[in-house]
Amino acid sequence: MAYLELDRVAKQFGAQTVVDDFSLSVGKGEFISFLGPSGCGKTTTLQMIAGFLDPTRGAIRLESRDLAAIPPARRGLGIVFQSYALFPHMTAAENVAFGLEMRKVPRGERAERVRAALAMVGLAGYEDRHPRRMSGGQQQRVALARALVIKPNVLLLDEPLSNLDAKLREEMQIELRQIQRTIGTTTILVTHDQNEAMSLSDRIVVMSQGRIEQIGTPQETYEKPASAFVSQFLGKTNDFPGTIDRVVSPTQLVAGSWRAPAPAGLGGQVTVSVRPERIGFGETGLSAKIITRVFQGNHWLFQCDSECGPAIVIRQNDGKPQPAEGDAVRLTWRPEDMSVRAGASA
Amino acid sequence: MSMAADERNGRAPWALAAPALMLFVGVLLIPLAMTVMLSFHDWGQYKGIEPVFILKNWREIATDPYYAEMFGRTFRIAILTTLLTALLGAPEAYILNRMDGRWKSFFLLIILGPLLISVVARTLGWALLFGGNNGLVNKLLMSAGVIRFPIPFMFTETGMVIALAHVMMPFMVLSVWAALQRLDPQIENAAMSLGAGPITTIRRIIMPQIMPGVLSGAIIVFSLSASAFATPAIIGGRRLKVAATLAYDEFLNTLNWPLGAAVATLLLVALVLIVVGSNALIERRYAEVFR
Numbered sequence: 280m281a282y283l284e285l286d287r288v289a290k291q292f293g294a295q296t297v298v299d300d301f302s303l304s305v306g307k308g309e310f311i312s313f314l315g316p317s318g319c320g321k322t323t324t325l326q327m328i329a330g331f332l333d334p335t336r337g338a339i340r341l342e343s344r345d346l347a348a349i350p351p352a353r354r355g356l357g358i359v360f361q362s363y364a365l366f367p368h369m370t371a372a373e374n375v376a377f378g379l380e381m382r383k384v385p386r387g388e389r390a391e392r393v394r395a396a397l398a399m400v401g402l403a404g405y406e407d408r409h410p411r412r413m414s415g416g417q418q419q420r421v422a423l424a425r426a427l428v429i430k431p432n433v434l435l436l437d438e439p440l441s442n443l444d445a446k447l448r449e450e451m452q453i454e455l456r457q458i459q460r461t462i463g464t465t466t467i468l469v470t471h472d473q474n475e476a477m478s479l480s481d482r483i484v485v486m487s488q489g490r491i492e493q494i495g496t497p498q499e500t501y502e503k504p505a506s507a508f509v510s511q512f513l514g515k516t517n518d519f520p521g522t523i524d525r526v527v528s529p530t531q532l533v534a535g536s537w538r539a540p541a542p543a544g545l546g547g548q549v550t551v552s553v554r555p556e557r558i559g560f561g562e563t564g565l566s567a568k569i570i571t572r573v574f575q576g577n578h579w580l581f582q583c584d585s586e587c588g589p590a591i592v593i594r595q596n597d598g599k600p601q602p603a604e605g606d607a608v609r610l611t612w613r614p615e616d617m618s619v620r621a622g623a624s625a
Numbered sequence: 626m627s628m629a630a631d632e633r634n635g636r637a638p639w640a641l642a643a644p645a646l647m648l649f650v651g652v653l654l655i656p657l658a659m660t661v662m663l664s665f666h667d668w669g670q671y672k673g674i675e676p677v678f679i680l681k682n683w684r685e686i687a688t689d690p691y692y693a694e695m696f697g698r699t700f701r702i703a704i705l706t707t708l709l710t711a712l713l714g715a716p717e718a719y720i721l722n723r724m725d726g727r728w729k730s731f732f733l734l735i736i737l738g739p740l741l742i743s744v745v746a747r748t749l750g751w752a753l754l755f756g757g758n759n760g761l762v763n764k765l766l767m768s769a770g771v772i773r774f775p776i777p778f779m780f781t782e783t784g785m786v787i788a789l790a791h792v793m794m795p796f797m798v799l800s801v802w803a804a805l806q807r808l809d810p811q812i813e814n815a816a817m818s819l820g821a822g823p824i825t826t827i828r829r830i831i832m833p834q835i836m837p838g839v840l841s842g843a844i845i846v847f848s849l850s851a852s853a854f855a856t857p858a859i860i861g862g863r864r865l866k867v868a869a870t871l872a873y874d875e876f877l878n879t880l881n882w883p884l885g886a887a888v889a890t891l892l893l894v895a896l897v898l899i900v901v902g903s904n905a906l907i908e909r910r911y912a913e914v915f916r
């Protein structure tokens with residue numbers, strides 16, 4: 280049964296529709312990411328769940344209870360803001376204790392829980408530091424501890440790692456995932472970073488211009504993108520124009536000189552989408568010429584000019600000889616490694 | 626690197642700063658020093674100013690309770706004005722900050738209004754509105770039967786405090802406004818999400834963070850009010866003097882320049898001490914918020 284449910288939620292600012300027809304049900308303990316480019320309405324959706332914004336249409340339910348009439352202060356959600364929004368006049372411990380104070384937790388228990396929360400995020404010994412005397416990563420941890428110490432129903436994270444440098448971000452991703460696994464809090468993470476969404480979440484909600492493009496596990500969204508937008512946004516991809524030929528029998532999918540049995544339910548113009556690491560060099564297939572070859576340590580990156588337009592190919596560096604720049608090659612892939620969509624590619 | 630080059634490097638900042646420095650010395654330090662010197666000179670009804678070094682003026686100020694009363698009133702008025710502007714100005718800035726763009730600029734203009742109008746026109750306006758039996762407000766209130774006798778405004782400390790608070794309000798509002806701009810825009814949402822109601826959020830989260838703004842506004846308002854001349858002169862007239870109008874009268878009416886200089890010097894020194902002292906206190910107290 281759904282723990283948190285968004286039912287056809289929409290938000291308008293004046294005439295501008297920022298979020299539209301957003302339906303999602305989140306299971307207890309699930310880690311969900313809202314993934315999409317900047318300005319697609321992720322924060323707005325999160326703020327509606329938090330209660331800082333009222334939906335124009337639709338309902339948000341937590342454990343089947345409509346949240347509309349419940350003010351943010353009584354929703355019991357833990358929120359980590361993009362800017363962290365720590366209280367600069369309070370120490371780390373006071374920041375973390377604030378939510379417990381509001382809940383009238385007795386002093387002794389409060390101190391114990393604050394200590395435990397700071398220890399959990401790796402900040403034992405930093406109790407008396409003020410936020411402005413801490414690094415970005417440390418502030419981020421205080422914000423996380425402050426949100427978690429109140430044992431929230433749902434943890435909402437709005438691009439919590441976007442202000443950190445790449446190395447620290449990776450460390451925090453791992454840590455965030457471990458903490459979430461340990462305490463099992465239902466979590467919604469907003470991010471525009473596809474790697475972050477893929478490495479952390481149970482399911483990803485891919486958004487574009489206020490609408491849901493696809494909801495699925497990281498593998499599903501990566502390997503079976505529901506739209507051109509999803510396949511482009513989740514990593515590099517090759518979109519080849521193809522046709523389904525129903526004259527021959529069995530029906531065939533044809534892209535240049537590459538052909539395979541046609542998938543059911545489609546006809547005419549289609550787009551064949553293949554990830555670069557799923558393409559190999561073979562005897563038959565799409566004829567192409569290698570334009571550039573870049574060595575990247577554990578893999579090779581080829582940019583090719585194929586009969587169906589530009590193509591990128593990534594090959595593991597397995598020690599075997601690789602084609603050189605200017606070589607004519609044939610690009611091939613297994614039918615199960617592609618996704619086929621109706622219509623010509625954009 | 627030769628010695629000459631080093632020397633030239635050392636001198637360059639001084640050379641560049643020289644014009645500003647000369648202006649500073651010429652128009653501020655020299656007159657100030659002359660005023661301090663003047664306060665030690667002697668003065669007689671018939672002999673005029675005598676350039677000697679005596680403590681007569683200072684002794685007179687220290688012993689005559691008249692001066693204590695003057696300075697007491699000056700600082701009382703300044704403190705009350707500061708309190709009034711803080712009490713009204715801080716909430717005003719907070720509300721203003723939450724308004725929509727268009728209303729925000731409109732009301733900001735209204736708040737800045739007093740600064741754009743000549744102090745004389747503004748204070749005379751106050752006098753017409755509240756002054757004596759013929760003041761508009763008193764007339765209205767009396768004809769409405771709310772009061773039987775006119776509320777005194779002219780020549781009262783209350784009147785001075787109200788008129789001064791009106792002029793000083795922009796300084797307080799702008800100072801608090803600046804502090805509000807430094808707040809994280811999500812800070813109230815953060816407090817709310819942790820379970821704090823609106824009152825708690827203002828008291829525990831907003832107030833401590835804008836306090837430095839309120840206090841620096843208070844320092845400006847206090848020092849400007851304590852040394853204000855035009856408003857006390859018009860509202861208080863000759864009957865209700867403060868330090869600034871007293872010094873003025875000594876200079877221009879009694880012609881006892883040395884005594885006037887002593888009053889002015891004392892006012893200046895007292896203000897500098899208060900401002901520097903409270904500034905240091907505030908910076909120490911709010912080190913974390915200022916960083």
Ligand SMILES: Nc1ncnc2c1ncn2[C@@H]1O[C@H](COP(=O)(O)OP(=O)(O)O)[C@@H](O)[C@H]1O
Nearest residue numbers: 292295297315316317318319320321322323324
């Ligand atoms: N309070 C608001 N008033 C008007 N427009 C807004 C407001 N908040 C957000 N928007 C608009 O809504 C869109 C989505 O914003 P947001 O949810 O912050 O995007 P994201 O978090 O995905 O980057 C943006 O085009 C933004 O300009």
Ligand SMILES: [Mg+2]
Nearest residue numbers: 321322323438
């Ligand atoms: Mg955002």
